[in-house]
Amino acid sequence: MQSKMKESDPILEVENLFASTDNLPILKGVSLTVYPGEIHAIMGRNGCGKSTLSKIIAGHPSYNITNGDIKFSGENINSLEPEERAQSGIFLGFQYPIEIPGVSNLEFLRVSTNARRKFLKKEELDTFDFEELVKEKLELVKMDHAFLTRSVNQGFSGGEKKRNEILQMALLEPKIAILDETDSGLDIDALRIVASGIKKISNAQTGIILITHYQRLLDEIEPNYVHVMADGQIIKTGRSELALELEKKGYEWTDNFIK
Amino acid sequence: MVNENLVQDVVKEPYKYGFVTDIETEKIAKGLNEDVIRLISLKKEEPKYLLDFRLRAFKKWQKMKEPDWAEIGYKQIDYQDIIYYSAPKQKEKISSLDEVDPKLLETFDKLGIPLTEQKKLTNVAVDAVFDSVSIATTFREELAEHGVIFCSISEAVKNHSDLIEKYLGSVVPASDNYFAALNSAVFSDGSFVYIPKGVTCPMDLSSYFRINSGDSGQFERTLIIAEESSSVSYLEGCTAPMFDTNTLHAAVVELIALDDASIKYSTVQNWYAGDEEGVGGIFNFVTKRGKCLGKRSKISWSQVETGSAITWKYPSCLLLGEESVGEFYSVALTNNLQQADTGTKMIHIGPKTKSTIVSKGISAGNSINSYRGLVKIGTKAKGSRNYSQCDSMLIGDQASANTFPYIKSQQPNSEIEHEASTCRISEDQLFYLQSRGIEFEEAISMMVSGFCRDVFNQLPMEFAAEADKLLALKLEGSVG
Numbered sequence: 034m035q036s037k038m039k040e041s042d043p044i045l046e047v048e049n050l051f052a053s054t055d056n057l058p059i060l061k062g063v064s065l066t067v068y069p070g071e072i073h074a075i076m077g078r079n080g081c082g083k084s085t086l087s088k089i090i091a092g093h094p095s096y097n098i099t100n101g102d103i104k105f106s107g108e109n110i111n112s113l114e115p116e117e118r119a120q121s122g123i124f125l126g127f128q129y130p131i132e133i134p135g136v137s138n139l140e141f142l143r144v145s146t147n148a149r150r151k152f153l154k155k156e157e158l159d160t161f162d163f164e165e166l167v168k169e170k171l172e173l174v175k176m177d178h179a180f181l182t183r184s185v186n187q188g189f190s191g192g193e194k195k196r197n198e199i200l201q202m203a204l205l206e207p208k209i210a211i212l213d214e215t216d217s218g219l220d221i222d223a224l225r226i227v228a229s230g231i232k233k234i235s236n237a238q239t240g241i242i243l244i245t246h247y248q249r250l251l252d253e254i255e256p257n258y259v260h261v262m263a264d265g266q267i268i269k270t271g272r273s274e275l276a277l278e279l280e281k282k283g284y285e286w287t288d289n290f291i292k
Numbered sequence: 293m294v295n296e297n298l299v300q301d302v303v304k305e306p307y308k309y310g311f312v313t314d315i316e317t318e319k320i321a322k323g324l325n326e327d328v329i330r331l332i333s334l335k336k337e338e339p340k341y342l343l344d345f346r347l348r349a350f351k352k353w354q355k356m357k358e359p360d361w362a363e364i365g366y367k368q369i370d371y372q373d374i375i376y377y378s379a380p381k382q383k384e385k386i387s388s389l390d391e392v393d394p395k396l397l398e399t400f401d402k403l404g405i406p407l408t409e410q411k412k413l414t415n416v417a418v419d420a421v422f423d424s425v426s427i428a429t430t431f432r433e434e435l436a437e438h439g440v441i442f443c444s445i446s447e448a449v450k451n452h453s454d455l456i457e458k459y460l461g462s463v464v465p466a467s468d469n470y471f472a473a474l475n476s477a478v479f480s481d482g483s484f485v486y487i488p489k490g491v492t493c494p495m496d497l498s499s500y501f502r503i504n505s506g507d508s509g510q511f512e513r514t515l516i517i518a519e520e521s522s523s524v525s526y527l528e529g530c531t532a533p534m535f536d537t538n539t540l541h542a543a544v545v546e547l548i549a550l551d552d553a554s555i556k557y558s559t560v561q562n563w564y565a566g567d568e569e570g571v572g573g574i575f576n577f578v579t580k581r582g583k584c585l586g587k588r589s590k591i592s593w594s595q596v597e598t599g600s601a602i603t604w605k606y607p608s609c610l611l612l613g614e615e616s617v618g619e620f621y622s623v624a625l626t627n628n629l630q631q632a633d634t635g636t637k638m639i640h641i642g643p644k645t646k647s648t649i650v651s652k653g654i655s656a657g658n659s660i661n662s663y664r665g666l667v668k669i670g671t672k673a674k675g676s677r678n679y680s681q682c683d684s685m686l687i688g689d690q691a692s693a694n695t696f697p698y699i700k701s702q703q704p705n706s707e708i709e710h711e712a713s714t715c716r717i718s719e720d721q722l723f724y725l726q727s728r729g730i731e732f733e734e735a736i737s738m739m740v741s742g743f744c745r746d747v748f749n750q751l752p753m754e755f756a757a758e759a760d761k762l763l764a765l766k767l768e769g770s771v772g
Contacts, residue, residue, distance in 0.1 A: 091723075091727050092726075092727070093723055094719065094723065095719065114726065114732070115723060115726035115727045116726045116727075116728075116729050116730060116731050116732065118727075119726070119727050119728055119729035120729040125727050127724065130724070131718075131720050131721055131724045133721050133724065133725070133739060133742070134715075134742065134743070135739065135741075135742025135743045135744075135745055136738050136739060136742040137742075140738075141725070141728070141730075141738070144730055144734070144738070145725075145728035145729050145730055148728070148729030148730055148731075149729050152729070184742070185724075201728060205728070205729070
C-alpha cells in the first residue's frame with residue numbers, strides 16, 4: 034500500500050528547515066515529506082521544536098526561516114501569508130486554541146469556510162446554506178448547536194476547544210492537517226470522539242501530521258510513520274512500532290540518537 | 293509590531309467625503325463681536341428675545357475661559373479668525389425642492405443622502421444642513437399629518453416661536469460651558485423636532501450636517517421635544533471636506549422628554565479627522581444633553597465617533613422625573629493622531645431613576661482616546677441605579693486609552709456598578725483567524741466589531757451596518 038501512495042506527488046515537503054525566533058534558533062535542519070493518505074506522528078519532549086514546526090508550516094509571523102524550504106503541492110510557500118496557506122488547504126489544529134471575545138463562533142466558521150471555498154472556486158455559502166453544512170459537521174464531533182452562538186472558544190472547556198478545532202478541520206477540508214497535541218487535556222471519551230472525527234474527515238487525498246506525547250491517540254489513529262524530534266531536529270524515524278518502543282523506554286532512550 | 297510589512301503594504305482608503313462643493317456662498321467677514329451677532333440675527337429675521345439670548349450668551353462667553361481639563365492638546369483657537377456665517381446663495385424663498393441649487397442636491401447625493409422626491413430615502417425623513425443653513429427637509433407633509441414638526445431651527449423660530457422661547461436653552465443654559473456659550477451666541481441653524489402627545493413618530497428622523505467651507509465654523513443647534521407618551525428615533529450624520537486647516541464645530545443639542553415619552557438619539561460622526569501627520573481635521577466641541585422631565589421618560593444616546601481631529605463631547609441625561617431612564621452607548625475610535633475625550637454625565641435627581649452606560653473606546657496609531665464620565669445620585673434620588681461598563685481596546689503599541697469615571701452619590705439607598713477593562717488585539721488572536729483563511733484586515737475588523745457589538749445592537753438597523761463598515765475603513769492600515 035505504501036508503494037502505491039508514493040506514485041502520487043507529495044503534499045508537503047519540508048526540506049532542511051532552519052528557523053529562529055528573536056534570533057534564537059529553534060529548528061536546526063528538519064526534513065519531512067508527506068504523501069496523500071499518509072499519517073505521520075511527531076513525538077518528542079517539550080521544547081524540542083514540534084509546535085514551532087507546526088506554526089512555521091502554518092506561517093506564524095514570529096518565526097523566521099533562516100534556511101531551507103517548505104513546499105506545498107510542489108510550490109514553495111516560504112513567503113505566503115498564513116491566510117493564503119489556509120485557503121490553499123493547510124490546516125493547523127492548535128494546542129491552545131485562543132479565545133476571541135465578541136466574535137461569534139458561527140460567523141467565524143462561516144467566513145473561514147467561505148474563504149476556503151472561494152479559493153477552491155466553489156460557491157460561497159449564505160447563512161442558511163451554511164447552517165445546513167455546519168449541522169452535519171457538528172455530528173462528527175458530537176458538538177451541540179449552542180456552541181455556535183458563543184464567542185470563538187470563549188468559556189469553552191479544554192475538550193470543547195479541541196472539538197471546535199476538529200469541527201473547523203471538517204469544514205475546511207484541508208489537504209494537510211497538522212494537529213498539535215489535539216489529544217492533550219482530553220478524557221477518554223472526548224479522545225475517542227476527536228479521533229473518530231479525524232478519521233472520518235481524512236481520506237486517501239489528505240495528509241495528517243499528529244503531534245503528540247502519548248501513545249493513546251496513536252492507538253486510535255495508527256500512523257504510517259513516527260518521527261522523534263529533539264533539539265530542533267528529527268533524530269529518528271520509524272513505523273508505528275517506534276511509538277510503542279518510545280513509550281516503553283522513554284525519551285532518554287532517544288537521546289542516544291542525537292547527532 | 294504585528295505583521296508590520298503587510299500593514300504597510302495595505303493601500304489606505306482615502307476619506308470618501310473629502311470633496312468640496314464649488315458653490316457661490318454668502319459669507320460675513322471673519323471675526324466675532326456684538327455686531328456680527330446682530331448681523332446673524334438680522335439675516336435670520338429673528339425676534340428680539342432671541343437676539344437678547346444671543347447677546348447675553350456672548351457677554352458670558354467673553355468672561356469665560358476655554359476649558360483645559362480634557363486629555364487633549366491643540367493649537368490655540370483664534371476665535372477672530374473664523375467666519376461665523378456662511379450660506380450657499382439661493383433664491384430668497386424656496387417653496388419646493390425643485391428650487392434648491394442642483395449643486396447642493398448633488399452634494400447630498402454624493403454623500404448618500406438623496407433629497408429629491410424621486411430618490412429620497414423611503415424610511416427616514418432628512419433635514420440637510422450645509423454650512424450655516426438648512427437646505428431641505430423631506431417628508432414634511434407626511435409628518436405634519438401626524439402632528440410631528442420637523443424643520444430647521446430657523447423655521448421653527450418663525451413658525452413655532454412659543455416652543456422655541458419656552459425650551460431653547462432650558463436644558464443647556466447659555467452659561468453652561470465655554471463652547472455652549474459660543475454656540476448660543478452665534479448658532480446659525482440646525483434641526484427642530486416636536487412630537488405631540490401620544491404620537492409615535494411614524495419614521496426615523498435624521499439630520500445630516502455638512503461642513504463645506506474651510507474657514508467658517510459650524511455652530512448648529514438641535515432641539516427635540518417629546519410630549520407626553522410620545523416617542524421618536526432621531527439619527528445624525530456628519531462629514532466635511534479635507535482641508536489642511538482646522539475647522540471649529542461647536543454644536544448644542546437639547547432633548548426634552550415629558551411623562552412616558554422616549555427619545556432615541558443616534559449619531560455617526562465622521563467629520564474629517566486630519567491626515568496621518570495630524571494636519572487639518574475638525575475640532576469637535578459639542579454639548580449634548582437630555583432632560584427627562586416627565587415620569588417614566590427615557591432618553592437614550594448612542595454614538596459612533598470615528599472622525600474629527602479632536603472630539604470633546606459628553607451626551608448627558610438629567611433624570612428628574614420619577615423612574616426616568618437615561619442610556620449612553622458609545623463607540624469612539626481614534627487612529628493616527630486623533631484625540632477623543634468623550635463620555636457622559638448621568639445626573640439622578642428624581643427617585644427610582646435608572647441609567648446605563650456602555651462605552652467602547654478603540655485606539656489605534658498614535659491616538660489618545662479617553663472616557664470621561666460622571667454618575668451623580670442626588671439626595672432625593674432614592675432607589676436609583678446606575679450600571680457602567682467602560683472597555684478600551686488598543687491596536688498597536690503607540691496608542692493610548694484612559695478612563696476617568698467620576699462617581700458621586702448622596703443617597704445611600706442607591707446602587708452604582710462600574711466595570712472597566714482594557715484589551716489589546718493580540719498577535720495570537722490574529723494568527724488564529726488568519727490560519728483559518730481570514731484576511732488580516734478582516735480579522736481585525738471582526739474583532740473590533742465583536743468588541744463593539746453591545747453598542748451596535750443599540751443602533752437603528754441601517755446605521756449599525758454603516759457603523760461597522762465605517763470602523764473597518766477607518767482601521768485600514770492602522771495596525772503596525
